[in-house]
Amino acid sequence: MTDLRTSALPQDADADEAAEATKAAEATRAAEAADSGARRGRVAADLRAVRVLWQREVIRFARNRLRIAMSVIMPMMFLLVFGTGLNAAVPAEQAAFRDFRAFFFPGVLLMAVQAPAMAAGASIVWDRQAGFLRQLLVAPVSRPPLLTGICLGGATAGLGYAVPVLCLGGLVGVPYRPELLLVLLELALIAFAFTSLGVLVAVCAGRPETFQIVMGLCMMPLLFLSGAVFPASGLPGWLGTVVRVNPLTYAVDALRRTLPGQGVSGLGGRAAGPEWWGWTPPVVAEIGCVAVLAVAALSVATYRFSRGE
Amino acid sequence: MSTATGVRESGPRAPGSGERLAVLTEGLTKSYGDRQAVTRLDLAVPAGRTFGFLGPNGAGKSTTIGMLCTLLRPTGGRALVAGYDVRREPHEVRRRIGLVFQESTLDGDLTAMETLRFHADLFGIPRRRALDAIMDMLELVELVERRHTPVRTFSGGMRRRLEIARGLLHTPRVLFLDEPTTGLDPQTRAAIWAYLGRLREERDVTVFLTTHQLEEAEHCDRIAIMDEGALVVDGTPAALKAVVGSDVVTLRTADDTAAVRAVAEHLGLEATTGEDGIRVRVADGAAWVPRLCAALPVTVHSVTVTPPTLDDVFLHYTGRTIREADSEATVFPGRPIPRR
């Protein structure tokens, strides 16, 4: 710090150099006194940055009417068309499959939160190219709050998309009971995890095309091998392993076990959740897995992001 | 903190003159793989001035701005901006600079108002003061009526104006503008230049801008010319033009070939022929006019004296020959051709 200042000073400065030196010493003392204040200021600045990015994601979510409409229609189509179709196709005597729609409901919730959360990740890649993020990088805020704000925004948007779907629960026999609030909390966490993963891929991908390809390759198999669409507990060999390490498995199972009503956990016991060496982890542990994943993804993303070019 | 800042900001001085410096670079270098985008750049930009950075495409202007704004990590050398080292104290640098990128960095989903409010929030400007500043800025760039419409619906020029407003909102010490006036109509361009001039006078802001437009560089207090990553020359526009020195005297005559021969024989000057007559390069061209006319055996229809333009300087220093400069730059005398 000091060598900077002196080296930048002219070699021939004489009389006022001494004066500057005393002034500099005073300044150092003043700076030390102000240091704790500055640290508090730094935290406030970080919180402001989180808020700005969160607000921006929420504004984008709220302003995009087409996307809102799509996000409500898509899960409904899944639930009503796909679910009803399968229900009708399965012979009546196989009673277990009668409530396929109810079984499918947690998966539909998952899809609802997934879309906007992924969009937040995609917005990072575009922003990096098109600039909004570059502009943020010149602002006097540290890097971590920027990504945290985006993830919180994505989580909020995801939650916003999930609420209308949750309201449809009555159609598949989910009673409107206070447990639904717990489901909302879980969905918020899951949306946060999705956004963190999207952000991580976005930060590593660099180019929008790469992001799209990676996301496309990952999301479908993960969703299908999570027990969201069909019971995944009985899958053989390596597929079973994939199911067990798939974070979505735990997200779906936690939702399924928290949702009130009999039908959801049904399919005659075939929809059993994951087991760890014969032990069934409680919902709290499953949620814990999702939370750990979210935090880990966000941390790695922040690390990569802060390193810069 | 303010005391500390005061001392720090008076930190770097230009050797000799003792002028405060807003930007100081020493051997600043950036390479991408083996390609050097910026090579050992030494710049000293006095505080409170308008500094123009000129160069053809790919000269390294944007890369330099990126390093000065802490977005790109230099691979060599160092840079001080507003008294702080860009590598060691990027946070302090960012607090004191405004930046308008070459490409638009607006979010189309946000309104102009939201864009500026978010920016004020990021810089920690208190709400009440932020609102006043935002309205001032919107008035300046004439976007008050459009403040609640999404930026997506703005024209290119309106976006540019909004970005300039954003760059100025937090009253930076140094404002970096990467080709600020590309895509603007002449009125807006003039308005922005007028504002930049006022800004420099009233608030002592240093403006660091890049441009391809040589007319624009004439507005600057100092300019630097860059080519292929290296600094070619810097100084005031007048000083640079003085280096090139010579005026161009253009004479329309009845017989150009005879005129060229006569100028060479009687005055010992080399003349070239062009579409608009013969051209002679001499220092103090006006004083030469009577002698030229007297020496010519043919009828002279008209005489024009053109002082050197920055375009001449540019061509002179970027390694192109004066002959080339003659044929390219004086086809439209006095109107420099922007090189893209």
Ligand SMILES: Nc1ncnc2c1ncn2[C@@H]1O[C@H](COP(=O)(O)OP(=O)(O)OP(=O)(O)O)[C@@H](O)[C@H]1O
């Ligand atoms: N990310 C990058 N990777 C590799 N090379 C790069 C990168 N960015 C810039 N360059 C190279 O660095 C050189 C300088 O580029 P820069 O963008 O600074 O030019 P410029 O002077 O701003 O040009 P223009 O007037 O076209 O904006 C160019 O040769 C360019 O190809």
Ligand SMILES: [Mg+2]
């Ligand atoms: Mg450029």
